[in-house]
Amino acid sequence: MREAMQWSRGTFHILTDQNALDLTAIQSFLNNAPWSYGLPLSKLKKALRHSLCFSLLENHVQIGLARVITDYTTYAYLCDVYILEEFRGQGLGSWLIQCVLEHPELQGLRRISLLTHDAQTFYKPLGFAPLLQPERYMERPLGKTLSPQLEGGSIIDIISG
Template identity: 30%
Template sequence: MTAYEFSADPQRLDGDWIHSTLQQHSYWAQDRSRAVQDAANAGSRCFGMYDTATGRQVAFARLVTDGATFGWLADVIVDPDHRGRGLGKILVEGIVAEIDRLGLKRTLLVTNDAHTLYGRHDWAPVAAPENTLVRWRPDARPA
């Protein structure tokens, strides 16, 4: 059985793997360039899961935060070949520990399909969505 390790060390991140995995296996970042992904990673606290035998990265997430009051969890993804082994749970647990350590009052995320995973860690639908606004760049507005 494969063993895995959680890490918040930015030196361990595999930029090629992150970009190609998000492009090929996400529904939200398929058109994101490598330069944009690298910039997003550089401006975030990034986390990974690694196969301990090979050192290969097999999961990724990033937390966009001011480090004191607010965070946005984004780009959470597990390599399809390693899904179903609880890696998403371990990854989110490690991130929640970081959120709690920082004392962030509010952390948001958007998901189409992982409400149960995040609900275990107290994420819930926005209580007053009419108070939450978004600004889209005109050419990036969803259909």
């Protein structure tokens, strides 16, 4: 098991301790998120268990999350990033991603990637850019992955903070 890390800023804390995850709070948010629409609790538990998770807490209450799927050597995929609406606009989203990017076990990777519908302006100042050679990227969709809400909608407000 990897050593848990913690960052603090006033009453806000970011922890990588799996025990800090509030499954009920995370599922409540993600069940309404366009990118995670309808994910059953059993699959959410499995996804979190096999990921490096960054819980954003205020006074021990889950208010945000960033999840990283990685081999800790060459590649990481950043996903399920959110900040509850009432906590946005305080720089917490940027701080959360900075903590992810500074995590010691994610140093030396060749690449960290993410998918976003319309949050490019949020991620760009954090060092993310469009694919240099998008024609090399391929995927094999295996089922319904997105909510109908995502079509033409905006998710940038979910993470900006």
